[in-house]
Amino acid sequence: xxxxxxxxRQIAANPDHSRWYIQRFRDMAAQGADLHGEARxxxxxxxxxxxxxxAGCGTGRVGGHLAESGHTVTGVDLDPALIEDALSSYPRGxxxxxxxxxxxxxxxxxxxxxxxxxxxxxAPSTRVEVLRRxxxxxxxxxxxxxxxxxxxxxxxxxxxxxxxxxxxxxSLLLGTWDLRPFGPDADFLVAVLTR
Numbered sequence: 001x002x003x004x005x006x007x008x009r010q011i012a013a014n015p016d017h018s019r020w021y022i023q024r025f026r027d028m029a030a031q032g033a034d035l036h037g038e039a040r041x042x043x044x045x046x047x048x049x050x051x052x053x054x055a056g057c058g059t060g061r062v063g064g065h066l067a068e069s070g071h072t073v074t075g076v077d078l079d080p081a082l083i084e085d086a087l088s089s090y091p092r093g094x095x096x097x098x099x100x101x102x103x104x105x106x107x108x109x110x111x112x113x114x115x116x117x118x119x120x121x122x123a124p125s126t127r128v129e130v131l132r133r134x135x136x137x138x139x140x141x142x143x144x145x146x147x148x149x150x151x152x153x154x155x156x157x158x159x160x161x162x163x164x165x166x167x168x169x170x171s172l173l174l175g176t177w178d179l180r181p182f183g184p185d186a187d188f189l190v191a192v193l194t195r
Contacts, residue, residue, distance in 0.1 A: 003123040005099070006153075007078060018081035022059055037177040038115040039065035041190075042145060046071060050110040054093075055100055055134055056118030058082045063113075064090030074107065076100065100133065101126035108139035115145075115177075119159070120152035127154070131166035135195050144168065144193040147177060156189050168193040 010017045029035055039062045046052060050071045054063030057075030059082050067073040073093040077083050078100070086095040096105075100114075100122060112134050122130050134144050148154065163170055172192040173182035182189060 003125040005078060005101075005121065005123045005126075007121040011079070018079050022082065022085050025059055025061060035061050036065045038062045038113060038147065039069070041177050041179070042066060042111055042113045043069050043071070045143065045145075045192075046111050051107065051139065053105075053107075053109040053112040053134075053137060055103070055112055055114040056116060056121070057086060057093075057095065058116055060086030060090040060093055060095060062115050063093050063095075066113075067092035074105065074109075076103065076105075100130045103130075103133040103137065105137060107137070108142070109137055110139055110142050112137060112142070112144045113146075115147045117148040117152055119146055120148050120154045124154070127159075128162045128165050131162055131168060131193075135166055135168050135193075138195055142195075143171070145190065146193065147188065147190040150187045150189075156186075159189070159191075163191070163193060168195060 043066060048070060052066050052071045052073045054073060054075040057063045057077045060075055063073040063075040067090055075086055075093050075095045076098045080097050083095050083097050138144060160170060170191050171194050174190040175182040175186040175188055177190055
């Protein structure tokens with residue numbers, strides 16, 4: 001029996017989960033919340049007009065901001081409702097429904113971003129495979145940037161072991177998307193990975 005993706009499990013338990021998620025970010029934007037910290041970091045580390053993959057793009061808030069900044073962005077997410085929202089909100093991006101554990105695109109990317117706790121939602125048995133597939137989509141000198149919080153069922157030490165098993169190297173570890181250092185008591189991890 002194949003282990004289920006944890007996002008799909010939430011949708012099965014609550015069919016309105018995707019709509020709730022979409023509305024949650026609309027409400028945060030309306031209240032003036034800063035929703036672009038991840039995109040600012042990726043933009044700063046990318047050459048102008050970079051090819052960027054937003055892996056687990058959700059509603060496109062990270063990739064959409066990057067596309068509006070002049071990058072060529074492809075976003076992939078498992079949830080068709082989220083992709084539909086990305087298509088309507090950010091027409092400059094290229095948005096696809098797909099499972100990161102089976103990712104097989106013809107393109108290679110300068111930077112891949114996997115934000116929003118995405119790695120804590122993939123089926124645990126597919127974590128290394130997801131990291132391998134993302135690594136396979138990096139262009140020459142490309143970087144993969146992931147970020148997720150503690151206490152979500154995927155410990156940082158286990159993640160770093162999976163990074164190594166997937167053939168990646170953690171080049172830089174941060175405690176936040178705004179470049180605060182990562183330490184033993186960090187409750188968030190942003191990792192910049194290379195092949």
